């Protein structure tokens with residue numbers, strides 16, 4: 224009964240007896256604890272790979288193809304440096320949230336820029352598995368075996384996601400597939416040499432699964448090149464407020480965002496976020512839809528070096544709309560575009576201001592060593608020395624005052 228309550232993996236695999244597809248005898252195989260190991264649990268070109276030692280013995284399992292496995296194996300040294308933690312346990316509380324299940328709320332107010340978490344993945348599953356292995360039973364066999372191989376604590380953390388909070392014992396725990404669909408993260412391991420197939424994988428971080436979705440989130444996240452997942456507060460959070468990340472592209476039109484929310488909830492119920500319901504005020508929704516359409520169209524102009532429509536007031540308007548729409552978790556690209564475009568028009572003071580803001584936002588959204596942050600730092604240090612200074616004015620034949 225206890226195992227049901229905890230939503231643990233199905234009974235048959237609790238004792239770690241794993242059956243291979245065409246074997247007549249159960250194959251009792253336990254992974255070694257000191258290296259990568261390929262199990263004999265395979266289906267077509269997909270196999271279960273495990274590493275119990277990785278990330279200070281948190282462990283990592285993969286359900287993937289051999290060349291994808293090789294890519295992860297190559298970055299093992301980086302994964303080894305993982306630093307798995309909530310940055311400050313006193314800031315967050317697990318809370319049951321109406322219509323959404325278990326989530327996180329702030330125990331006290333938290334400032335923008337505060338790092339919240341850093342976790343290594345425990346499971347990677349090739350996305351093509353779901354097309355190439357058509358029988359759900361076969362996929363389940365691989366996925367359950369993979370989870371079963373994880374170290375006990377990690378498996379328990381994974382299985383906590385399978386609970387259905389707010390529901391009582393009658394309901395069965397979520398399947399691993401449901402968890403993967405309900406969890407927003409995926410990574411592309413990148414094209415290998417002459418590789419033609421996709422390298423996209425679902426990637427699971429059990430602790431991070433506690434962040435609920437919001438299209439106007441107050442927390443930004445990124446997955447770094449070591450596959451480490453990091454979250455940072457994107458706008459000031461009040462005590463008691465729910466912490467959220469966006470599982471989807473927040474610049475999508477509302478209808479598409481709502482459809483996505485239905486998909487990951489596995490339900491036809493409408494999306495309950497304020498950005499979808501407008502707090503039941505139709506005028507608010509209309510305004511937000513209009514703002515978003517305008518943001519997207521101005522963004523297209525700002526990205527086009529040859530645009531004849533960009534003026535200082537158009538950039539000012541873009542900045543204002545981004546703030547109004549509460550898109551703080553996506554400021555980095557916006558401030559970078561604003562900074563460059565101001566500079567194209569010779570507005571060096573505004574360019575400097577937004578370049579500095581782009582650096583701050585870039586740290587929140589991609590980390591201090593990300594390429595964008597490095598580039599914006601260089602730009603901010605000397606906006607007039609940057610190629611972009613007066614770029615548009617020069618092309619329009621406008622001379623610098625005094626020349």
Ligand SMILES: C[S@@+](CC[C@H](N)C(=O)[O-])C[C@H]1O[C@@H](n2cnc3c(N)ncnc32)[C@H](O)[C@@H]1O
Nearest residue numbers: 322323324325405406432433435436487488495
């Ligand atoms: C990654 S989990 C988040 C933790 C989950 N609430 C739980 O209780 O385990 C994703 C699931 O949470 C629920 N959820 C997250 N954000 C939501 C939202 N904005 N509205 C409704 N449900 C949401 C959905 O059921 C979704 O499938």
